[in-house]
Amino acid sequence: MLVFQYNTAIVLLGTALVGATCGLIGTFAVLRRRALTGDALAHAALPGICLGYVIAGGQSLPIQFIGAFLTGLLAVWLIQVLPRISKTTSETAVAGVLSVFFGGGIVLSKMIQNSGHFGGAAGFTAFLFGAPASLLIKDVYLMAGVCIIAIGLIAVTYRLSIGITFDSDFLEVQGLPTQSLEWMHLSLLAITVVVGLPAIGAVMIVALLITPAVTARLWSDRFSTILITSSSIGATSSVAGAWLSSLNEKIPAGATSVLCCTLFYFCSLILTTFISNLKPTGT
Numbered sequence: 375m376l377v378f379q380y381n382t383a384i385v386l387l388g389t390a391l392v393g394a395t396c397g398l399i400g401t402f403a404v405l406r407r408r409a410l411t412g413d414a415l416a417h418a419a420l421p422g423i424c425l426g427y428v429i430a431g432g433q434s435l436p437i438q439f440i441g442a443f444l445t446g447l448l449a450v451w452l453i454q455v456l457p458r459i460s461k462t463t464s465e466t467a468v469a470g471v472l473s474v475f476f477g478g479g480i481v482l483s484k485m486i487q488n489s490g491h492f493g494g495a496a497g498f499t500a501f502l503f504g505a506p507a508s509l510l511i512k513d514v515y516l517m518a519g520v521c522i523i524a525i526g527l528i529a530v531t532y533r534l535s536i537g538i539t540f541d542s543d544f545l546e547v548q549g550l551p552t553q554s555l556e557w558m559h560l561s562l563l564a565i566t567v568v569v570g571l572p573a574i575g576a577v578m579i580v581a582l583l584i585t586p587a588v589t590a591r592l593w594s595d596r597f598s599t600i601l602i603t604s605s606s607i608g609a610t611s612s613v614a615g616a617w618l619s620s621l622n623e624k625i626p627a628g629a630t631s632v633l634c635c636t637l638f639y640f641c642s643l644i645l646t647t648f649i650s651n652l653k654p655t656g657t
Contacts, residue, residue, distance in 0.1 A: 381511060382620060386613050388514035389506050391521040392573045393582065393612025393631070397604035398528060399566040400583035401590070402559060405539050410465070411453060411560075413580040414472040415567045418449030420479025420576055423501050424486060435513045439520075439568050446564040449475050476576075504575035504628030506616040513572065520569045524562050531558070536597060573612065575628035582608055582635060589639040592646045611635035 403412050419442035426441030427433065449471045456467040500508055509517075528535060537545045538555045546552045563583075570579045590603035615631025 384511050384514050385506050385509060385620070386616055388509070388518045389573050389612045389616040389627075390609040391518045392570045393586075393608035393610070394605040395521040395524050395566050395608075396570055396574075396579070396582040396612070397586035397590075397606070397608025398525060398601060399562050400608070401587040401601055401604045402528075402535065402539055403563055403583055404587040404591075406559070408563065409580065409584050410468045411450065412563055412567060412583045414449050414453060414468050414475075415446045415564050416571070416576045416579045417472045417476035417479070419443075419446050419564075419568055419571060420501065421445050421475055421482055422479075423571070424479055424482035427486060435516055435572070439516070442568040442571065443564055445475065446568060447561070450560050450564065500575070501571045502575050502577055503626045504571075504573050504578060504615070504631070505619070506573040506627050507620040507623070509572055517569045517572070520565060524565055527558065527562060531555070535559070573616065573627065574631055575626075578628035578632045581632040582611065585632070585635045585639055586611070589635070589642050592639075592642045607635060607638050611638065 400412070403409055422441035422443065422445030423438045424441075425445070426438035429441070430437040452471050453464070453467045456462045456470075457464050462470075506514075534545070534550065534555055537550075538552060538559070542552050542556075545555075566583070567579055570582065574582055586604040586607040587600070589607055590600040593603055594600055611631045611634040614634040615627045615629075618630050619625050619627035
């Protein structure tokens with residue numbers, strides 16, 4: 375019983391870090407209007423998960439993470455390049471890349487599960503809908519470590535990250551490496567999406583990137599406050615989803631986390647609207 379409690383505590387801690395990272399990186403993505411890019415990354419990660427599974431000869435989270443990260447970056451590159459070399463709009467590029475990569479991932483996962491190799495069923499459902507309770511402790515440590523690195527990079531480049539979020543042209547005029555910062559933010563978005571797949575799932579991860587940031591924006595105009603609030607909402611929602619999923623295997627962790635996050639949003643919307651109506655109007 376003690377071991378079970380310890381394992382559950384570790385899973386909840388790792389899930390909290392994933393949610394906090396989604397809230398943090400998601401704030402920058404929302405303000406840069408890259409929410410759809412995060413959605414494309416989540417769906418483009420699935421073929422990388424499958425290729426990593428084949429290369430490793432079975433479940434291996436580090437190799438699958440690397441595969442998902444590479445296919446995610448490839449998807450981002452295509453989204454940026456297609457509008458430049460053709461008449462394809464950005465929205466069309468995102469939709470097309472998302473559909474093609476996700477379709478390829480579904481095909482690969484079914485081929486692996488029906489191949490009779492690697493033990494048959496590969497358990498890719500966890501990457502689609504999230505299943506943190508099924509993670510091993512070493513997997514949680516890996517996820518937590520990657521999340522801490524992502525948070526650390528944002529902390530080190532905090533002022534530059536704010537600058538490129540609100541006025542990238544000014545940074546470019548000052549001779550600062552805006553392209554490098556752009557790719558760092560895209561890479562952090564890809565990393566956040568990839569490490570969140572086992573806990574939240576490819577279908578739901580984009581909601582955990584967007585909703586905490588939008589909710590935090592209702593409460594404050596200060597950027598630092600929005601970041602802290604968004605991270606807190608993401609962490610709390612992820613822990614709630616993982617905990618409820620651990621109590622009943624029929625409860626999907628990713629969907630429950632998103633529902634908790636949405637509950638935060640609607641409660642915040644009602645409260646902030648009520649508070650704003652109480653304030654006296656100027657004459």
